[in-house]
Amino acid sequence: MQTKTKGAQTVFRALTLLQHVARLHPQGVTIGALADEATLDRATAYRLVSSLVEAGFVERDARKVYRLGLQAMQLGLAAMNQAPLLEACRPVMQRLARRTEDTVFLVVRNGDYAHCLHCEEGAFPVKAMVLQIGGMRVLGIGSAGMTLLSRLEDDQIESLYARHRDEFEPGGPTLPQLKRHVAQTRKQGCAMTDGLVTEGVGGVGMSFEITSGGHAAISIAAISSRVPAERKRWIAQLISEEVRSAGFNPTA
Helix, strand or coil: HHHHHHHHHHHCCCCCCHHHHCCCCCCEEEEEEEEHHHCCCCHHHHHHHHHCCCCHCCCCCCCCCCCHHHHHHHHHHHHHHCHHHHHHHHHHHHHHHHHHHEEEEEEEEEEEEEEEEEECCCCCCCCCEEEEEEEEEECCCCCHHHHHHHHHHHHHHHHHHHHHHHHCCCCCCHHHHHHHHHHHHHHHHCCEECCCCCEEEEEEEEEEEEEEEEEEEEEHHHHHHHHHHHHHHHHHHHHHHHHHCCCEECCC
């Protein structure tokens, strides 16, 4: 019985640490702060959080700051397959796919990443499948990721770029280019991109708040010849109308 109790205590302590990391994500937390939050000694906190790092539920950067890992994100978002957000947005996406005949994506922000929850294909025979359901991509890559990124403060964007420089380089935007895209997105109220992910593919993305501090985006992608500037503005208007019809407030 004592062995079982001891094992359970270890699990509860590890889960408590994971909850603290989640609460302080994405800015991150040091091991000292984690130990204080969980009222554990530093050695115990380090041992437990290191196990979470090995399992992929927590990640530790070069500055020894801890954030949620991809396994934690995948678990959380797996539960969203039947979430109210998806149920509210599915008819919106179906109408957008029918009206534009292009591919529509629902993406949520998960820390530093944009995570695709669902997509609806339009009738146009050439598909722009720039994201797969369940796929994750660092914020700022693609029209959905760009509009979600634009909601961050400028210093947060710089920090994110520094953390994920290897994911932006060499093919992605530089930091100055990223900042220009963000400024344009904020000005337009949506992201309008060309070749940001795949050469010859353009897109329009618009974000909206789903919870206090939580954001999602709907984006539409198509081959570049189908999305000249005028049609992008039309698509942006359609997305805005449909998102509002679902009870959300779209803003970049």
